[in-house]
Amino acid sequence: MQESTVQTDGLTSPEVVFLGTGTSVGVPSLGCDCEVCTSTDPRNQRTRCSILFRLPNGNLLVDTPPDMRTQLLREKIPLIHAVLFTHEHVDHLYGLDDLRLFPFRLGHGMPLYCEPQVEARIRRVYDYAFSDRKPTHPGSTPQLDIVSIGHEPFEVLGTRVVPIPLKHGPYFDVLGFRVGNFAYCTDTNDVPEASLERLMGVETLVIDALRYAPHPTHFCVDEALEVIAKVKPKQAYLTHICHDLDHAKAQAKLPEGVYLAYDGLRVPLPG
Template identity: 70%
Template sequence: MSTDPLLNEPTGDKNAAASAEVVFLGTGTSVGVPAIGCECDVCTSSDPRNQRTRCAIVVRMQNGNLLVDTPPDLRTQLLREKIPLVHAVLFTHEHVDHLYGLDDVRLFPFRLGHPMPLYCERHIEERIRRVYDYAFSDREPTHPGSTPQLDFVPITHDRFQVLGADVLPIPMRHGPHFNVLGFRFGDFAYCTDTNGIPSESMKRLRGVDTLVIDALRFRPHPTHFCVEEAIEVIDEIRPRRAYLTHLCHEIDHETVESNLPEGVHLAYDGLRLTIDLSAE
Protein backbone atom coordinates (compact mmCIF):
# COMPACT_ATOMS: atom_id res chain seq x y z
CA MET A 1 0.00 0.00 0.00
CA SER A 2 1.33 3.44 -0.92
CA THR A 3 1.63 6.58 1.18
CA ASP A 4 0.30 10.04 0.44
CA PRO A 5 3.40 12.31 0.60
CA LEU A 6 1.34 15.25 1.82
CA LEU A 7 -0.49 13.53 4.65
CA ASN A 8 1.77 10.51 5.25
CA GLU A 9 -1.30 8.29 5.23
CA PRO A 10 -2.02 5.15 3.12
CA THR A 11 -3.76 5.86 -0.17
CA GLY A 12 -4.48 2.33 -1.36
CA ASP A 13 -3.43 3.29 -4.90
CA LYS A 14 -1.37 0.50 -6.48
CA ASN A 15 -0.07 2.83 -9.18
CA ALA A 16 1.07 5.57 -6.80
CA ALA A 17 4.73 4.53 -7.03
CA ALA A 18 4.70 5.33 -10.75
CA SER A 19 2.47 8.38 -10.51
CA ALA A 20 3.42 11.79 -9.14
CA GLU A 21 1.96 15.28 -9.01
CA VAL A 22 3.87 18.39 -10.02
CA VAL A 23 2.79 21.56 -8.21
CA PHE A 24 3.94 24.88 -9.69
CA LEU A 25 4.83 27.06 -6.73
CA GLY A 26 6.05 29.94 -8.89
CA THR A 27 6.24 30.73 -12.61
CA GLY A 28 7.56 34.29 -12.68
CA THR A 29 10.81 35.98 -13.57
CA SER A 30 13.39 37.10 -11.01
CA VAL A 31 11.46 40.23 -9.95
CA GLY A 32 8.08 38.52 -9.93
CA VAL A 33 4.81 39.73 -11.40
CA PRO A 34 3.51 42.27 -10.56
CA ALA A 35 6.84 44.05 -10.60
CA ILE A 36 7.36 46.61 -7.86
CA GLY A 37 6.30 50.08 -9.01
CA CYS A 38 4.91 48.92 -12.36
CA GLU A 39 1.39 49.89 -13.43
CA CYS A 40 1.22 48.03 -16.75
CA ASP A 41 -1.90 46.07 -17.70
CA VAL A 42 -0.42 42.75 -16.56
CA CYS A 43 0.94 44.03 -13.24
CA THR A 44 -2.46 45.57 -12.42
CA SER A 45 -4.46 42.65 -13.84
CA SER A 46 -7.20 40.98 -11.78
CA ASP A 47 -6.46 37.61 -13.46
CA PRO A 48 -4.80 35.47 -10.74
CA ARG A 49 -2.78 33.70 -13.45
CA ASN A 50 -0.91 36.98 -13.94
CA GLN A 51 0.22 36.90 -10.30
CA ARG A 52 3.60 35.16 -10.62
CA THR A 53 5.98 34.44 -7.77
CA ARG A 54 9.55 33.30 -8.37
CA CYS A 55 10.07 29.91 -10.05
CA ALA A 56 9.89 26.62 -8.17
CA ILE A 57 8.01 23.34 -8.31
CA VAL A 58 7.24 20.51 -5.89
CA VAL A 59 7.14 16.93 -7.16
CA ARG A 60 4.79 15.00 -4.85
CA MET A 61 5.87 11.36 -4.95
CA GLN A 62 5.05 8.21 -3.03
CA ASN A 63 8.04 8.65 -0.71
CA GLY A 64 7.78 12.37 -0.14
CA ASN A 65 7.73 15.88 -1.52
CA LEU A 66 10.73 16.98 -3.60
CA LEU A 67 11.19 20.74 -3.83
CA VAL A 68 13.03 22.05 -6.90
CA ASP A 69 14.70 25.36 -5.94
CA THR A 70 14.07 27.62 -2.93
CA PRO A 71 12.93 31.05 -4.19
CA PRO A 72 12.50 34.08 -1.89
CA ASP A 73 8.71 33.52 -1.98
CA LEU A 74 8.95 29.95 -0.65
CA ARG A 75 7.08 30.34 2.65
CA THR A 76 4.14 32.05 0.95
CA GLN A 77 4.11 29.48 -1.86
CA LEU A 78 4.05 26.43 0.43
CA LEU A 79 1.30 27.93 2.57
CA ARG A 80 -0.73 28.87 -0.51
CA GLU A 81 -0.51 25.33 -1.94
CA LYS A 82 -1.05 23.68 1.49
CA ILE A 83 2.21 21.71 1.37
CA PRO A 84 3.17 21.28 5.04
CA LEU A 85 6.31 19.21 4.59
CA VAL A 86 9.28 19.00 2.20
CA HIS A 87 11.45 15.87 2.31
CA ALA A 88 14.32 16.93 0.02
CA VAL A 89 15.47 19.89 -2.09
CA LEU A 90 16.99 19.82 -5.57
CA PHE A 91 18.67 22.86 -7.14
CA THR A 92 18.82 23.93 -10.79
CA HIS A 93 21.36 26.72 -10.12
CA GLU A 94 22.46 29.27 -7.56
CA HIS A 95 20.86 32.55 -8.67
CA VAL A 96 19.11 34.61 -5.99
CA ASP A 97 15.59 33.98 -7.28
CA HIS A 98 16.16 30.22 -7.03
CA LEU A 99 18.14 30.05 -3.78
CA TYR A 100 17.38 32.81 -1.29
CA GLY A 101 14.35 31.18 0.32
CA LEU A 102 16.44 28.32 1.69
CA ASP A 103 16.04 29.44 5.32
CA ASP A 104 12.31 28.68 5.00
CA VAL A 105 13.07 24.93 5.17
CA ARG A 106 14.31 25.44 8.74
CA LEU A 107 11.15 23.95 10.32
CA PHE A 108 11.14 20.70 8.39
CA PRO A 109 14.05 18.85 10.09
CA PHE A 110 11.99 18.88 13.33
CA ARG A 111 9.40 16.67 11.61
CA LEU A 112 11.83 14.70 9.46
CA GLY A 113 14.09 13.82 12.36
CA HIS A 114 17.21 14.62 10.31
CA PRO A 115 18.78 17.53 8.38
CA MET A 116 17.20 18.60 5.10
CA PRO A 117 18.91 16.81 2.16
CA LEU A 118 20.08 19.29 -0.49
CA TYR A 119 20.84 17.72 -3.89
CA CYS A 120 23.09 20.05 -5.86
CA GLU A 121 26.32 20.46 -7.78
CA ARG A 122 29.50 21.34 -5.90
CA HIS A 123 29.57 24.99 -6.98
CA ILE A 124 26.03 25.45 -5.66
CA GLU A 125 27.06 23.91 -2.34
CA GLU A 126 29.94 26.39 -2.18
CA ARG A 127 27.55 29.30 -2.80
CA ILE A 128 25.13 28.06 -0.13
CA ARG A 129 27.96 27.73 2.39
CA ARG A 130 28.94 31.36 1.71
CA VAL A 131 25.46 32.87 1.66
CA TYR A 132 24.19 30.86 4.64
CA ASP A 133 27.45 30.75 6.59
CA TYR A 134 25.52 30.97 9.88
CA ALA A 135 24.11 27.50 9.19
CA PHE A 136 27.60 26.00 9.23
CA SER A 137 29.12 27.86 12.17
CA ASP A 138 30.96 25.99 14.93
CA ARG A 139 29.31 28.25 17.49
CA GLU A 140 26.97 26.49 19.90
CA PRO A 141 23.35 27.21 18.83
CA THR A 142 21.27 29.24 21.25
CA HIS A 143 18.26 26.93 20.79
CA PRO A 144 17.03 24.11 18.50
CA GLY A 145 16.02 25.44 15.11
CA SER A 146 18.01 28.65 15.40
CA THR A 147 19.80 27.74 12.17
CA PRO A 148 18.83 25.53 9.21
CA GLN A 149 19.94 21.90 9.48
CA LEU A 150 21.25 21.05 6.00
CA ASP A 151 22.89 17.96 4.52
CA PHE A 152 24.49 18.20 1.07
CA VAL A 153 24.14 15.36 -1.43
CA PRO A 154 26.47 16.07 -4.40
CA ILE A 155 25.14 15.42 -7.90
CA THR A 156 26.79 15.45 -11.32
CA HIS A 157 25.34 15.09 -14.81
CA ASP A 158 24.74 11.39 -14.18
CA ARG A 159 21.37 9.89 -13.31
CA PHE A 160 20.66 9.69 -9.58
CA GLN A 161 17.83 8.88 -7.19
CA VAL A 162 15.87 11.12 -4.83
CA LEU A 163 13.18 9.70 -2.55
CA GLY A 164 13.25 6.50 -4.56
CA ALA A 165 12.67 8.21 -7.93
CA ASP A 166 15.12 8.35 -10.83
CA VAL A 167 16.23 11.85 -11.84
CA LEU A 168 18.12 12.61 -15.06
CA PRO A 169 19.98 15.95 -15.14
CA ILE A 170 19.71 18.07 -18.30
CA PRO A 171 22.84 20.29 -18.62
CA MET A 172 21.93 23.65 -20.17
CA ARG A 173 23.30 27.14 -20.76
CA HIS A 174 21.93 30.24 -19.00
CA GLY A 175 23.57 33.04 -20.96
CA PRO A 176 27.33 33.37 -21.52
CA HIS A 177 28.45 32.91 -17.90
CA PHE A 178 26.30 30.22 -16.28
CA ASN A 179 25.63 26.52 -16.65
CA VAL A 180 22.39 25.25 -15.13
CA LEU A 181 20.55 21.97 -14.83
CA GLY A 182 17.12 20.97 -15.96
CA PHE A 183 15.73 17.69 -14.67
CA ARG A 184 13.77 14.81 -16.12
CA PHE A 185 11.45 12.78 -13.90
CA GLY A 186 10.05 9.90 -15.95
CA ASP A 187 7.95 11.42 -18.73
CA PHE A 188 8.24 14.98 -17.35
CA ALA A 189 11.09 17.48 -17.86
CA TYR A 190 11.61 20.81 -16.12
CA CYS A 191 13.93 23.24 -17.96
CA THR A 192 13.76 26.70 -16.46
CA ASP A 193 16.34 29.51 -16.79
CA THR A 194 17.97 28.61 -20.08
CA ASN A 195 18.61 29.94 -23.55
CA GLY A 196 20.69 27.04 -24.81
CA ILE A 197 20.22 23.26 -24.69
CA PRO A 198 23.20 21.33 -26.15
CA SER A 199 22.58 18.48 -28.57
CA GLU A 200 23.54 15.84 -26.00
CA SER A 201 21.02 17.30 -23.58
CA MET A 202 18.35 17.37 -26.28
CA LYS A 203 18.82 13.61 -26.54
CA ARG A 204 17.96 13.32 -22.85
CA LEU A 205 14.65 15.05 -23.58
CA ARG A 206 13.56 12.64 -26.29
CA GLY A 207 10.23 10.99 -25.60
CA VAL A 208 9.07 13.32 -22.81
CA ASP A 209 5.31 13.61 -22.50
CA THR A 210 5.37 16.96 -20.67
CA LEU A 211 8.02 19.65 -21.10
CA VAL A 212 8.28 22.81 -18.99
CA ILE A 213 10.59 25.37 -20.56
CA ASP A 214 11.79 28.93 -19.99
CA ALA A 215 10.08 31.61 -22.13
CA LEU A 216 10.68 34.98 -20.51
CA ARG A 217 9.07 37.31 -23.04
CA PHE A 218 8.54 37.87 -26.79
CA ARG A 219 11.72 39.85 -27.38
CA PRO A 220 15.08 38.00 -27.38
CA HIS A 221 17.02 38.04 -24.12
CA PRO A 222 20.72 37.31 -23.46
CA THR A 223 20.08 34.62 -20.82
CA HIS A 224 16.55 33.28 -21.40
CA PHE A 225 14.59 31.81 -24.28
CA CYS A 226 11.95 34.10 -25.68
CA VAL A 227 8.56 32.63 -26.61
CA GLU A 228 9.50 32.00 -30.24
CA GLU A 229 12.76 30.26 -29.27
CA ALA A 230 11.01 28.11 -26.69
CA ILE A 231 8.43 27.01 -29.26
CA GLU A 232 11.26 26.04 -31.65
CA VAL A 233 12.68 23.75 -28.94
CA ILE A 234 9.21 22.33 -28.29
CA ASP A 235 8.78 21.63 -32.02
CA GLU A 236 12.05 19.69 -32.01
CA ILE A 237 11.30 17.64 -28.89
CA ARG A 238 7.61 17.14 -29.77
CA PRO A 239 6.13 16.49 -26.30
CA ARG A 240 2.40 15.84 -25.99
CA ARG A 241 2.10 19.00 -23.94
CA ALA A 242 4.42 21.88 -23.07
CA TYR A 243 4.25 24.69 -20.54
CA LEU A 244 6.12 28.00 -20.68
CA THR A 245 7.51 29.32 -17.40
CA HIS A 246 9.74 32.08 -15.94
CA LEU A 247 7.33 34.61 -17.45
CA CYS A 248 7.73 38.38 -17.16
CA HIS A 249 5.07 41.10 -17.06
CA GLU A 250 4.99 41.38 -20.85
CA ILE A 251 3.04 38.10 -20.95
CA ASP A 252 -0.70 38.47 -20.33
CA HIS A 253 -2.02 35.01 -19.59
CA GLU A 254 -5.38 35.08 -21.36
CA THR A 255 -4.14 36.91 -24.47
CA VAL A 256 -0.98 34.86 -24.99
CA GLU A 257 -2.51 31.48 -24.04
CA SER A 258 -5.17 31.86 -26.73
CA ASN A 259 -2.52 32.40 -29.42
CA LEU A 260 -0.10 29.60 -28.60
CA PRO A 261 0.24 26.50 -30.82
CA GLU A 262 -1.84 23.43 -30.00
CA GLY A 263 -0.47 21.59 -26.97
CA VAL A 264 1.54 24.61 -25.74
CA HIS A 265 0.34 26.45 -22.65
CA LEU A 266 1.41 29.07 -20.14
CA ALA A 267 2.23 27.73 -16.70
CA TYR A 268 0.80 29.61 -13.74
CA ASP A 269 1.22 29.58 -9.98
CA GLY A 270 -0.82 26.73 -8.51
CA LEU A 271 -0.97 24.66 -11.69
CA ARG A 272 -0.94 20.91 -10.93
CA LEU A 273 0.00 18.15 -13.37
CA THR A 274 0.02 14.37 -13.05
CA ILE A 275 3.16 12.68 -14.41
CA ASP A 276 4.43 9.13 -14.80
CA LEU A 277 7.74 8.48 -13.05
CA SER A 278 8.15 5.06 -14.65
CA ALA A 279 8.05 6.29 -18.27
CA GLU A 280 11.30 7.11 -20.07
Protein backbone atom coordinates in the same frame (compact mmCIF):
# COMPACT_ATOMS: atom_id res chain seq x y z
CA MET B 1 13.85 14.27 17.08
CA GLN B 2 11.53 11.57 15.85
CA GLU B 3 11.81 10.21 12.31
CA SER B 4 8.77 11.27 10.31
CA THR B 5 6.57 9.00 8.30
CA VAL B 6 6.04 9.95 4.67
CA GLN B 7 3.12 12.33 4.36
CA THR B 8 1.30 12.18 1.06
CA ASP B 9 -1.56 14.48 2.08
CA GLY B 10 -4.13 12.37 0.29
CA LEU B 11 -1.93 11.87 -2.77
CA THR B 12 -3.51 9.30 -5.08
CA SER B 13 -1.03 9.58 -7.95
CA PRO B 14 2.23 11.51 -8.45
CA GLU B 15 1.86 15.09 -9.61
CA VAL B 16 3.79 18.29 -10.17
CA VAL B 17 2.79 21.54 -8.50
CA PHE B 18 3.90 24.82 -10.08
CA LEU B 19 4.73 26.86 -6.99
CA GLY B 20 6.04 29.85 -8.94
CA THR B 21 6.21 30.74 -12.64
CA GLY B 22 7.55 34.29 -12.62
CA THR B 23 10.79 35.99 -13.52
CA SER B 24 13.40 37.11 -10.98
CA VAL B 25 11.46 40.24 -9.94
CA GLY B 26 8.06 38.55 -9.93
CA VAL B 27 4.79 39.76 -11.40
CA PRO B 28 3.46 42.28 -10.47
CA SER B 29 6.80 44.04 -10.63
CA LEU B 30 7.42 46.67 -7.97
CA GLY B 31 6.39 50.14 -9.13
CA CYS B 32 4.92 48.94 -12.44
CA ASP B 33 1.41 49.92 -13.51
CA CYS B 34 1.31 48.04 -16.82
CA GLU B 35 -1.74 46.06 -17.91
CA VAL B 36 -0.34 42.75 -16.65
CA CYS B 37 0.97 44.04 -13.33
CA THR B 38 -2.42 45.61 -12.55
CA SER B 39 -4.44 42.69 -13.91
CA THR B 40 -7.14 41.05 -11.81
CA ASP B 41 -6.48 37.68 -13.47
CA PRO B 42 -4.77 35.58 -10.75
CA ARG B 43 -2.79 33.76 -13.46
CA ASN B 44 -0.91 37.03 -14.02
CA GLN B 45 0.34 37.01 -10.43
CA ARG B 46 3.63 35.14 -10.69
CA THR B 47 5.98 34.42 -7.81
CA ARG B 48 9.58 33.35 -8.37
CA CYS B 49 10.13 30.03 -10.16
CA SER B 50 9.83 26.70 -8.40
CA ILE B 51 8.05 23.39 -8.77
CA LEU B 52 7.29 20.52 -6.42
CA PHE B 53 7.20 16.82 -7.26
CA ARG B 54 4.61 15.09 -5.07
CA LEU B 55 5.94 11.53 -5.07
CA PRO B 56 4.86 8.34 -3.31
CA ASN B 57 7.86 8.62 -0.97
CA GLY B 58 7.63 12.33 -0.24
CA ASN B 59 7.73 15.87 -1.55
CA LEU B 60 10.70 16.83 -3.73
CA LEU B 61 11.16 20.59 -4.11
CA VAL B 62 13.05 22.21 -6.99
CA ASP B 63 14.77 25.41 -5.81
CA THR B 64 14.10 27.59 -2.77
CA PRO B 65 13.03 31.01 -4.10
CA PRO B 66 12.43 34.01 -1.82
CA ASP B 67 8.69 33.34 -2.13
CA MET B 68 8.96 29.70 -0.97
CA ARG B 69 7.21 30.10 2.40
CA THR B 70 4.25 31.88 0.81
CA GLN B 71 4.08 29.31 -1.99
CA LEU B 72 4.04 26.31 0.36
CA LEU B 73 1.38 27.88 2.56
CA ARG B 74 -0.74 28.77 -0.47
CA GLU B 75 -0.60 25.21 -1.81
CA LYS B 76 -1.00 23.62 1.65
CA ILE B 77 2.27 21.69 1.41
CA PRO B 78 3.16 20.92 5.06
CA LEU B 79 6.47 19.10 4.60
CA ILE B 80 9.44 18.98 2.23
CA HIS B 81 11.55 15.81 2.18
CA ALA B 82 14.37 16.85 -0.18
CA VAL B 83 15.43 19.70 -2.48
CA LEU B 84 17.00 19.85 -5.95
CA PHE B 85 18.75 23.00 -7.13
CA THR B 86 18.92 24.16 -10.73
CA HIS B 87 21.50 26.87 -9.99
CA GLU B 88 22.60 29.46 -7.45
CA HIS B 89 20.90 32.69 -8.54
CA VAL B 90 19.10 34.68 -5.85
CA ASP B 91 15.61 34.06 -7.20
CA HIS B 92 16.19 30.28 -6.98
CA LEU B 93 18.08 30.05 -3.69
CA TYR B 94 17.39 32.81 -1.18
CA GLY B 95 14.37 31.26 0.52
CA LEU B 96 16.59 28.50 1.89
CA ASP B 97 16.44 29.58 5.54
CA ASP B 98 12.70 28.86 5.60
CA LEU B 99 13.53 25.14 5.48
CA ARG B 100 14.49 25.37 9.18
CA LEU B 101 11.24 23.86 10.51
CA PHE B 102 11.25 20.68 8.43
CA PRO B 103 14.17 18.82 10.11
CA PHE B 104 12.14 18.75 13.35
CA ARG B 105 9.63 16.52 11.58
CA LEU B 106 12.05 14.65 9.36
CA GLY B 107 14.36 13.66 12.20
CA HIS B 108 17.43 14.63 10.15
CA GLY B 109 18.89 17.50 8.17
CA MET B 110 17.26 18.64 4.94
CA PRO B 111 18.87 16.84 1.96
CA LEU B 112 20.00 19.36 -0.67
CA TYR B 113 21.03 17.95 -4.06
CA CYS B 114 23.18 20.43 -5.95
CA GLU B 115 26.28 20.99 -8.04
CA PRO B 116 29.54 22.15 -6.37
CA GLN B 117 29.13 25.80 -7.40
CA VAL B 118 25.67 25.87 -5.80
CA GLU B 119 27.07 24.31 -2.62
CA ALA B 120 29.79 26.96 -2.53
CA ARG B 121 27.18 29.74 -2.71
CA ILE B 122 25.06 28.08 -0.01
CA ARG B 123 28.06 27.75 2.32
CA ARG B 124 29.04 31.37 1.70
CA VAL B 125 25.58 32.98 2.03
CA TYR B 126 24.35 30.71 4.82
CA ASP B 127 27.68 30.37 6.63
CA TYR B 128 25.87 30.41 10.00
CA ALA B 129 24.32 27.03 9.13
CA PHE B 130 27.79 25.47 9.04
CA SER B 131 29.37 27.15 12.06
CA ASP B 132 31.08 25.10 14.79
CA ARG B 133 29.58 27.42 17.40
CA LYS B 134 27.11 25.72 19.72
CA PRO B 135 23.56 26.77 18.77
CA THR B 136 21.62 28.80 21.28
CA HIS B 137 18.48 26.69 20.79
CA PRO B 138 17.10 23.99 18.45
CA GLY B 139 16.11 25.43 15.09
CA SER B 140 18.26 28.54 15.43
CA THR B 141 20.01 27.56 12.22
CA PRO B 142 18.89 25.36 9.31
CA GLN B 143 20.10 21.75 9.36
CA LEU B 144 21.34 21.05 5.86
CA ASP B 145 22.73 17.81 4.41
CA ILE B 146 24.34 18.63 1.07
CA VAL B 147 24.60 15.90 -1.55
CA SER B 148 26.86 16.74 -4.48
CA ILE B 149 25.52 15.89 -7.93
CA GLY B 150 26.88 16.17 -11.46
CA HIS B 151 25.46 15.20 -14.81
CA GLU B 152 24.87 11.52 -14.06
CA PRO B 153 21.43 10.23 -13.01
CA PHE B 154 20.85 9.80 -9.28
CA GLU B 155 18.07 8.69 -6.95
CA VAL B 156 16.04 10.82 -4.54
CA LEU B 157 13.12 9.54 -2.45
CA GLY B 158 13.17 6.30 -4.43
CA THR B 159 12.84 8.19 -7.73
CA ARG B 160 15.40 8.37 -10.54
CA VAL B 161 16.36 11.91 -11.51
CA VAL B 162 18.20 12.69 -14.74
CA PRO B 163 20.09 16.02 -14.82
CA ILE B 164 19.76 18.08 -18.01
CA PRO B 165 22.80 20.37 -18.46
CA LEU B 166 21.74 23.77 -19.84
CA LYS B 167 23.29 27.13 -20.65
CA HIS B 168 21.97 30.28 -18.97
CA GLY B 169 23.65 33.02 -20.96
CA PRO B 170 27.42 33.24 -21.46
CA TYR B 171 28.49 32.83 -17.83
CA PHE B 172 26.26 30.26 -16.15
CA ASP B 173 25.71 26.53 -16.49
CA VAL B 174 22.47 25.33 -14.90
CA LEU B 175 20.60 22.06 -14.58
CA GLY B 176 17.19 21.00 -15.72
CA PHE B 177 15.76 17.76 -14.37
CA ARG B 178 13.90 14.84 -15.87
CA VAL B 179 11.74 12.66 -13.63
CA GLY B 180 10.01 9.86 -15.48
CA ASN B 181 8.61 11.41 -18.63
CA PHE B 182 8.45 14.92 -17.18
CA ALA B 183 11.24 17.47 -17.72
CA TYR B 184 11.77 20.88 -16.12
CA CYS B 185 14.12 23.31 -17.89
CA THR B 186 13.95 26.80 -16.46
CA ASP B 187 16.49 29.64 -16.76
CA THR B 188 18.05 28.69 -20.06
CA ASN B 189 18.65 30.07 -23.52
CA ASP B 190 20.49 27.06 -24.94
CA VAL B 191 19.90 23.32 -24.76
CA PRO B 192 23.08 21.53 -25.92
CA GLU B 193 22.65 18.65 -28.34
CA ALA B 194 23.53 16.01 -25.75
CA SER B 195 20.95 17.48 -23.38
CA LEU B 196 18.36 17.55 -26.13
CA GLU B 197 18.83 13.80 -26.45
CA ARG B 198 18.05 13.41 -22.74
CA LEU B 199 14.75 15.17 -23.32
CA MET B 200 13.57 12.92 -26.10
CA GLY B 201 10.54 10.85 -25.20
CA VAL B 202 9.25 13.14 -22.46
CA GLU B 203 5.49 13.54 -22.39
CA THR B 204 5.52 16.85 -20.50
CA LEU B 205 8.17 19.53 -21.02
CA VAL B 206 8.40 22.71 -18.97
CA ILE B 207 10.68 25.33 -20.48
CA ASP B 208 11.82 28.90 -19.94
CA ALA B 209 10.03 31.54 -22.04
CA LEU B 210 10.63 34.94 -20.50
CA ARG B 211 8.97 37.24 -23.05
CA TYR B 212 8.36 37.78 -26.76
CA ALA B 213 11.56 39.74 -27.43
CA PRO B 214 14.95 37.95 -27.40
CA HIS B 215 16.95 38.03 -24.17
CA PRO B 216 20.67 37.34 -23.53
CA THR B 217 20.10 34.65 -20.86
CA HIS B 218 16.56 33.33 -21.36
CA PHE B 219 14.57 31.81 -24.19
CA CYS B 220 11.93 34.06 -25.67
CA VAL B 221 8.60 32.50 -26.63
CA ASP B 222 9.57 31.71 -30.23
CA GLU B 223 12.87 30.11 -29.14
CA ALA B 224 11.07 27.98 -26.56
CA LEU B 225 8.62 26.85 -29.24
CA GLU B 226 11.56 25.77 -31.42
CA VAL B 227 12.83 23.49 -28.66
CA ILE B 228 9.34 22.12 -28.09
CA ALA B 229 9.08 21.34 -31.82
CA LYS B 230 12.31 19.32 -31.61
CA VAL B 231 11.39 17.38 -28.46
CA LYS B 232 7.76 16.80 -29.50
CA PRO B 233 6.22 16.26 -26.04
CA LYS B 234 2.51 15.55 -25.70
CA GLN B 235 2.19 18.85 -23.84
CA ALA B 236 4.52 21.69 -22.95
CA TYR B 237 4.35 24.51 -20.42
CA LEU B 238 6.13 27.86 -20.54
CA THR B 239 7.54 29.27 -17.29
CA HIS B 240 9.81 32.02 -15.87
CA ILE B 241 7.43 34.56 -17.40
CA CYS B 242 7.76 38.34 -17.10
CA HIS B 243 5.07 41.01 -17.26
CA ASP B 244 5.25 41.23 -21.07
CA LEU B 245 2.89 38.25 -21.33
CA ASP B 246 -0.74 38.58 -20.34
CA HIS B 247 -1.92 35.06 -19.58
CA ALA B 248 -5.15 34.98 -21.59
CA LYS B 249 -3.81 36.91 -24.57
CA ALA B 250 -0.56 34.95 -24.75
CA GLN B 251 -2.31 31.60 -24.38
CA ALA B 252 -4.57 32.41 -27.33
CA LYS B 253 -1.49 32.73 -29.56
CA LEU B 254 0.19 29.47 -28.56
CA PRO B 255 -0.01 26.33 -30.70
CA GLU B 256 -2.07 23.34 -29.65
CA GLY B 257 -0.57 21.44 -26.75
CA VAL B 258 1.50 24.38 -25.48
CA TYR B 259 0.33 26.23 -22.38
CA LEU B 260 1.37 29.16 -20.27
CA ALA B 261 2.03 27.85 -16.78
CA TYR B 262 0.68 29.70 -13.76
CA ASP B 263 1.17 29.61 -10.01
CA GLY B 264 -0.83 26.81 -8.44
CA LEU B 265 -1.15 24.75 -11.61
CA ARG B 266 -1.05 21.00 -10.93
CA VAL B 267 -0.33 18.41 -13.61
CA PRO B 268 0.04 14.62 -13.45
CA LEU B 269 3.57 13.26 -13.36
CA PRO B 270 3.84 10.92 -16.36
CA GLY B 271 5.63 7.64 -15.70
